[in-house]
Amino acid sequence: MKIKVALINLGERLDIDLRRLSEKLNSLQESFQFGVGRRISAASMGNPDIKDKWYRTSTLLQQLPDPGRESADYVVGLTHVKISRAGDGLYFSHSDLQGRSVVSLNPSLTKFAGPLTDVEQYAAYLTMCELLINAAGADPSHTLPDRCLFDDCANREDVAPGIEAGQICSVCTAALEKHGVSKQTIDDARAVLVWCRTRPLLKALKFAATNPISLLADGALIGWLASFVGSKYLPAALGIWLLVHLASLDNAKRPRS
Numbered sequence: 241m242k243i244k245v246a247l248i249n250l251g252e253r254l255d256i257d258l259r260r261l262s263e264k265l266n267s268l269q270e271s272f273q274f275g276v277g278r279r280i281s282a283a284s285m286g287n288p289d290i291k292d293k294w295y296r297t298s299t300l301l302q303q304l305p306d307p308g309r310e311s312a313d314y315v316v317g318l319t320h321v322k323i324s325r326a327g328d329g330l331y332f333s334h335s336d337l338q339g340r341s342v343v344s345l346n347p348s349l350t351k352f353a354g355p356l357t358d359v360e361q362y363a364a365y366l367t368m369c370e371l372l373i374n375a376a377g378a379d380p381s382h383t384l385p386d387r388c389l390f391d392d393c394a395n396r397e398d399v400a401p402g403i404e405a406g407q408i409c410s411v412c413t414a415a416l417e418k419h420g421v422s423k424q425t426i427d428d429a430r431a432v433l434v435w436c437r438t439r440p441l442l443k444a445l446k447f448a449a450t451n452p453i454s455l456l457a458d459g460a461l462i463g464w465l466a467s468f469v470g471s472k473y474l475p476a477a478l479g480i481w482l483l484v485h486l487a488s489l490d491n492a493k494r495p496r497s
C-alpha cells in the first residue's frame with residue numbers, strides 16, 4: 241500500500257505549482273502517493289512570532305491539519321515565509337515526527353541550493369528528507385557533513401553539495417531501516433534525489449555561457465557532466481564541456497581593461 245502525502249500551500253504565495261510537483265514526484269517512484277491538500281491563507285498564519293521576521297516551526301506545524309483530515313499519512317506544508325525552530329537561525333525544514341512537516345521556499349534559503357537547482361527540485365529534496373524522518377519517527381541528521389540527505393546543514397552552504405550528490409549515506413540508511421523504513425521506500429526516495437540533481441540541458445548551457453570561469457571553479461559543471469555518465473548524451477555533453485572549458489581559458493587569458 242502506498243504512503244499518502246498531502247502537499248499544502250502554506251501562505252498561498254508559492255512560486256511553484258504543487259499539483260505539478262506532486263505529479264512529478266508520483267512519476268518518479270512507487271512508494272509515495274502525492275496529492276495536494278487544502279491551502280492555508282497567509283492571513284490565518286498571523287505575524288512572524290520570532291523577532292517579527294521568522295515563523296516558529298512549532299507554530300506552523302500546529303497550523304497544518306492532522307494528516308487524517310487530508311486522507312493522508314503525512315502532510316507537508318510548503319511556505320514562502322522564513323522559518324526558525326527557536327530563533328537559532330533560519331531553517332530549511334522541520335518536522336514534528338507525528339506526520340507533519342514544514343519546508344521553507346523563501347529565497348533567502350533557496351539561494352543556497354546552487355544556481356542550477358530549481359525551486360521544485362529544492363522543494364522535493366527537503367520534502368523527501370522530512371518524509372523519511374517522519375516514516376522513521378526519528379531524525380538521523382548528522383552534524384558532520386558528508387553530502388548526505390541528512391546533513392544537518394548548520395552551515396547553510398552544505399545543502400548544495402548534498403543536492404549535487406543526491407545520496408543517503410550508509411549510516412543513515414541503516415538508521416532508517418532500524419526504525420522500520422523499508423528498503424523499497426528508501427530506494428524510492430533515492431529515485432527522487434536523482435531527479436533533484438538532474439540539470440536541464442538548456443539551463444546548464446545558459447549558465448555556462450554567462451559564468452564559465454566561476455562555474456568551472458566551483459565544480460558545478462563537473463557535477464552536471466557527471467549526471468550524463470551512463471547516458472547516450474555523454475559524448476555530446478563532453479563536447480559542450482570542452483567548448484566551455486576552452487572559452488573560459490580564453491577569457492582568463494584576456495587582459496582586463
Ligand SMILES: [Zn+2]
Pocket residue numbers: 382388389390391408409410411412413
Ligand atoms: Zn547520512
